[in-house]
Structures are given as structure tokens and as C-alpha cells.
Amino acid sequence: MPALACRALTWAAGLVMLASAAAAQTSDLVSKTAFRVCADPANAPMSVEDGSGYENALAELIAGKLELPVEYTWFPMATGFIRQTLRANRCDVVMGYAQGHELVLNTNHYMTSVYVLILPEDTGLEGVTRLSDPALKGKRIGVIAGSPPATHMARNGLIGKAKPYNLMVDRRVESPTEDMLNDLEAGEIDAAILWGPIGGPLVKQDHPGMTVVPLIAEELPPRLFFRITMGVRLGDKVWQRKLNSLIRRHQDEINAILTEAGVPLVADMGDRMLDAEK
Template sequence: MIPTRARLACALLFGAAAVALMAGAPNGDQELRVCADPFDLPFSNDQEQGFENKIAHVVAQDLNARVVNYWWPSRRGVLRNSILGGFCDVMIQAPVGLDPVATTKPYYRSTYYFVFRADRGLRLRSLDDTILKHLKIGVNIIGYDYTNTPPAHALGSRGIVGLVGFGNFLNPDPKADHPDDIIRAVAKDSIDVAIVWGPLAGYWVKRSPTALAMVALPDSDPVSGMPFAFSMAMAVRHRDKELRARLDSVIDRRRSEITAILQEYSVPLLDLGAPATPGAPHGTPSGSVAPTRDTVRDSLLVSDSIYQGWKWFHVYCFRCHGEDAQHPVIATAPDLRWVLSKSGMAYPRDSFEYTVLTGRPDKGMPSWKVLLDTAAVKELYQYVKARSDGWLKPGRPHRESDLKKSQ
């Protein structure tokens, strides 16, 4: 048995150590334990050549600490095996709102880009350009649950499937990964166009021996409601509030240095003043792997048109197809989430619109021509697609514009 007084002394000692670490005692031998991917340029690598590595050193210097990297590749389970497991304390890069962790204020914002060979003379301006239907399109497949990036979702909602997938999550051996594979495939003409997260695109396009063009996607997709632009921040565990506050103030103090690093890596930067993307990308701590929308602070937050679609659905459709477009009430009515999914029929938007407007009266599906116009059916499609893609969880959605009003 340890005497009570000794125990108390121990407790005080440990307590003091913890406080010293958190308060940043200026002794220079504190550790900033950073979670980083060992093979993922331009984000990070084990030679500390990525921009996350550089930013980590700026942060550490400001906190009078030294960087201790904990290397773990951006694979399935990465959060559990790094920050959440307590192996490291800070992710230098995470989309604002990434739910399993707490994020700081953002320090940059970027979006997705079309990347194609300059000599192809493609006049790509948006995902609605019909030429996309005839092109071989590459996208990064990402997320620790193998989910798709927002552009893949957005193309899917236009009936464009059969994309060529690239990315860290496809190869079990991290060393066999080349984060620039997707850009090299464009240069080699094995795909016609790639849709790539800005930091990855900017860095590798600059270094490509073949001249490549980049065209930005808008902040969000008008058809699927999916965001393309994301504000990126640092992340800590939810309970580490004090550390988060310190990082917030480092970001304020060191903003110009951090921006200079991003520019040095050719990261295409958007104005941070833009409205925060509802539903941040989950993605991975270290990057290339950006944005999907599965892990969000508010998984019911939707665009106004999806919200409108939900309203139509709950006036006209739910009594057969079921609340939240799941668990159909009528035995012959299909689960529309499945109908729109890849494993179902991947019903294209046009067919959806046609079926809803004309109906199949002989099979029990009414025609909605009289009650709904094409615009309303488009909203219905977006809503059901959001349920089908899975990022809109069951329950009554929240409207973006209401949220802004109440802020």
C-alpha cells in the first residue's frame, strides 16, 4: 500500500507535468505529437517534405515545442490508429467539422478541379458539359470506409458512372502508392480528365512534364447539393479543448507563414471568408483523401433544393415508399434508396423524372404530372439521391438557409 501522503505527492507531480505541457512552459523540450502519413505528398512524407510537415514545424516553433511525428498511412481505421488511439495529438489537416475529432478555425480553403492535357483543347466548364458522358474520367476513391469523393457522387447523380478510381485506399501497401498516379494517368492519356482535390492537383500539375490545364469546380454542386469546396483546419481530440484553443491562436499569429507554405506547394486557395461548407468532408487526416460527406457535425444539413425535395416526398410519396424513403409501406413499392444506388439499378435522373411524371398506373405507381412540375421532380430526385448515397441520415433534414438566419 502506498501511503496516502506519497500518493498525494504523486498525483500533484503528475498534475503539474500535465499543466506544464498544456500551458507551454518555455523549456523547449515539450513535444508536439503530430499524426502524419509517411507516403502522401504533397501533404506529408517520412522525409518531412510535405506542407503538413512544414506547418507542423511552424506550429511547434510557436509553442516552443518540438515535432514528434507518428506515422500512420491514410487507410481504413486511420483515426482510430492515430489520434483517437492517443498515439499522437494533432492532425495538421482536417476538414472543418470532421466529426470524430474537434477542429480548429480553418487556415485554408480549396475545391476540386478538372485536370486535363492542355493540348486536348477540352472546353470543360462544369459537370453538366455533355462531353463528359464520352470521356474517361478519373477520380480519387477515398475515405476510410471506401466512400467516394463529392465529384464521384455528383457525376453519379447525372447518370455518369464507370469512373476510373485512384487512391491510397485501393492499395493495401502504402509504399506502393503514388499519390500522383491520377495526374500521371492524365499526362499519359490513359484517362481524358481527372477530378482532383485542389492541393493534390496544384502540386502535381506544376511538376508534370506534360502541360496540364486546371479548371475549378464551383463551391457546391447544384444538382446533387454536394459540396466541392472545403475549409481545412487542424484537429485534436474532442476533450483536448485547451490544445485546440492554443492551435487557434497559433493559426492567427502564423497565418501569413502558413499561407506562404501553401503557396510554395501550389495549393489553389479560395477565400476563407466564403460561407462554411455545410457538412465537411471526412476524409482523412492527411489529405489527398479529402472530402466526402459522411462524417459531419450535422448530417441532416441540406441545401434548400434537397429540403424542398424532402417536403414533396413527405406530401406525396412517403405513404407508399416509406418515411425517409426507406421501408416501403406498400409491398410492391420499391425502396427508392436502393433503386438509385449502384447495387440497385442506378436509376438515372431522366428515368426517375419520366417514371414519376408518367407513373405506372397499372402497377400502382400514380402519375404525378398534374401535381408536380419538372422542377419539383428534380428536387425529389436530389433528395432521394442524398438518402441513397447515404450521407443524409434518416430524420427530418435541416435547411441551410434557416441555419444561416438563426446564426
């Protein structure tokens, strides 16, 4: 065999060995004794330190399939969350993370959901399905400042009378989403717009008389639907593939937990509701 070919084979074999070593190294960071989750301790209805959130239930489901106990590192979901938790190797997964975020390696998405319009009873807004509906003109609508629906509200002339609520807060001391729904119940605002995986469950738990309308009819950007994944450390491909397999094989059980919680589930393109019975 020519010397050049020998060197090429040696170089290729070395690359394979380096890749295998890197894969083994990243997977070695993942705990073998617990399903280590980093989560916000006061992010109801998703993650709660007492274990009552639906993301807690999802963590228990995945841990059960791995035959491991769940072990939490609690940290407020604010600036520095990933750096102080996942990147610091204090955990191996963040349960709910929007697809495409550069701070983590995303698994395959386990749900797609959408922003919702929440309406109280007997307000004359029955039948409203989009933010361009003339019935919303002149109404005071609660919205999280800086969230995608605010752009749609501005386009449709609804922002002038809107009541903004803070986006980045420490949920241990402030809860804009619950404040918004309480204001809606008290008549301080006429309607509320929230991220569906937050608004849907909160209405189901504490405000059953209200109507939750998924905003799937909006056609202009920005999009109001997002695919939600589990986030793992950058480079943890072995761990990512293992979680992808669990998500694929247990999607029906995942959907059942989300549906029971009141999360509105939509098709991957955000244009129709999923049939909860399928």
C-alpha cells in the same frame, strides 16, 4: 445566508473546480517538450516521412511559433488511424482534418479548398469549368471511387466511361492519385478529378503542362469544397484554443506555404478563388 443558498453556492463552486481540473488534465496530455504530430509517412504531397510535404512545412511553422521541435508518429492514413495515434496519446495533433469530423476536436480551419478538374494540353477541353459542360460528354474521366465528384459525374452522364481509382489504400504501396495523373499523361484517360490539395501540388511538381481547374461553379450537392483544420483529442479545449490563436495570428504565413505548394485556396463558401496576393 439561508442554508439552501449556501448549498447552491457550494455546488456551483464545485462545478467550477471540476471544470478547471478537467481543463488542466486534458492540457497535461499535450507534450511540453515537442510539437507531436501524427501523420501518414507516404501521403505526398501533404505529409512525407522525409519532411518534403507541405503539411510537414506547416508543422514546422507552428512548432517554430511554439519554440518546440517537431516529433512525428508515423502511421498509414487508414481505418484506425485516430484510435491508434491521437487517442492513444502518441501525438497531440493531426495537421489536415476536414471540419466537423466526430473523431477529433477541430481547430478553426486554416484553409478552404475544392476538388479540381485536371486537363492535359491540346485536348479541346480548354475553357471547361464545370462538370455539366457538353464538351465532357463521351470523355473518359478518372475519379476516386466514392468521392463527392462521382455523384456530379453520374448526374451529368459521365460515370459510364469513367475510370475509378481506389479511395482507401496504403500509400506506402499504392498511389491512386499519382496513377491517375500518369494515366492522364499517357492518354489512358481524357481528364482527371482530384481533391485540390492533392492534385494541385502534384501537377505543379511533376506535370507542369497540365491545367488545374477548381470546380467552384458547381451549384448542386454534394459540395465539392471543404474547410480543413487541425485535429486534436476530444476534450482538449485548452490546446485547441492555443492552436486557434496561432492559426489566426499566422494565417498569412500559412497561406504562403499552401500557395507555394500549389494548393488551390477558395473562399469559405467555396464559390471564388482567394487572391493569393492578399
